[in-house]
Amino acid sequence: MYLALLIILLPLILFTLVKILKIKVEGVESTPIYFSIRTKHIVSILEKIAVRSSNVINDFGRIAVYTTIFMIIFYFYFFFFNFLKFLFKFGETSKIIILYPGLTINIEESIYFFISVGFSLIIHEAAHALQALSHDIEVRWFGVGIFLGLIYGFVEIDDKALMKAGKEVRRKIYSSGPFTNLIIALTTFLLISAVYQLGISGILVVDTKREECAPLKGKIITRINDIRITNVEDFLNFMESRKVGEVVKIETVSGETYFIRLGERFGKSFLGVACVNYNTLYYNPFFKLLIWLGIININLAILNAAPFFLTDGGKFVREFKIKGEIINYLGVAILLLNMVASGLG
CATH class of the missing domain: 2.30.42.10 (PDZ domain)
Known part of the structure; x- marks a missing residue:
């Protein structure tokens, strides 16, 4: 609980320190409710990569577009039927649980959570930036921040150049982030499956009769x-x-x-023994980090691809004009219904 409160108050604490110490650093923006750091150094590195690998990045973007369409369809399919299961009491339901350090995640696991979120957000935003740069669209800043306890990443792209680029390019830019997270998630789950076999398996005796x-x-x-x-x-x-x-x-x-x-x-x-499955990897920090990377990235992939107006998926479907707005409203509605059902179920 105290950890959660500390995270929520972190922007205010940092804002106070910046004011007291009179810190002035380019790219640092601080207010009582959010704190962000942005840099051009990462953009410079990404520019070099974009120049050398523009063809690969373009092909990546094309695949990302179709994959994002699939993820949007999956989102509606999964949450629609999940809500029906809540409503009519059939089958196994999946409750929505908000992952938050200090509330639903203990302090030890929070370390893995922060590392996974930080890494995943940086890679996600880098994918957006690389796709934009490969189409000669200026990326001004690359940054991360925290807003009322929510960690986020961002890239500042030239809006005018983005609008001139055309729908196909914009769709590739919007879809590259979620697709990258999906690739990381699938790769991580494959690694978990392979590495798990290396652990010392057995049964742990927890009680005797x-x-x-x-x-x-x-x-x-x-x-x-x-x-x-x-x-x-x-x-x-x-x-x-x-x-x-x-x-x-x-x-x-x-x-x-x-x-x-x-x-x-x-x-x-x-x-006369009570026992449970045991695998040494459950206690291995690297294995735990892999698990958290998988969890965070599959959630980032689906939620960012989901049409919620401001998400990548929301921007993606908006390219379809009025139909995009309708899909956004439906996307928000189906999520809210599942959240209410999870709370009541």
């Missing part, structure tokens, strides 16, 4: 009778074929070995 099993509490079981145990399902399958009174050999991740005689419960063999 028999005195003979007391030494196992807190241990990670990896083998029973030389059979590999990677999850709870493996353990239950093993126990199905055991007999009451049978002595089993239990090995742990730390190299310890225990011989325990099985008890009896409800006419079946019974070891």
Whole structure:
């Protein structure tokens, strides 16, 4: 709670410090409700990349346009049927949860949240800038900021040049950001899937029901009778074929070995342990960061592609004139309905 309050008050705190210390730095803008830093140095780097890779960036933009159309369709499909599930009480619903450090995210996880958000926003805005620069549209500034506790990124593009560029170019610029986040999300999930296999899997004994099993509490079981145990399902399958009174050999991740005689419960063999799946990667900082990168980027991709007037998706569909405005209204309405349903459900 205190962390959330600190983040919300951060612009005011920074504004106070700037005034007291009389700090004047080019590109720094500070008010009681928002604080932003913008720079031309990153723009200079992006200009060089745009010159060398203009063809690749253009092709990227074309793919981004079609992908953004797909994401907009997916957004309406998913949230429309999700609302129907809330309304008519069928199927599994997905509640909308706002991720916010100190409220829905604990302090430890907040570190991964900030790193992931910062990285993802910078890459997102860089994609917009590169697409604009590849079409000879001036990008004046590249920056990040915080507004009433909400972190955001931005690029300042020459509006007149943007309007002269034509609808096709504007659509490529608007769609490049969400598409980039989608690529990062998919890449991250593939890495998670691959890296997960490298973790030491087993079952963690969280409680014991028999005195003979007391030494196992807190241990990670990896083998029973030389059979590999990677999850709870493996353990239950093993126990199905055991007999009451049978002595089993239990090995742990730390190299310890225990011989325990099985008890009896409800006419079946019974070891007497309560256990959960365990993987060392759950506690690995790199693995946690990968998970957060995936979560943040898939959300940024869908929400930025969604038509909400000021989002990339909102600007994208507005290129279709009156139909774009209608789609924006529908996009906001379907999200609000899901938020209300999530609160009541």
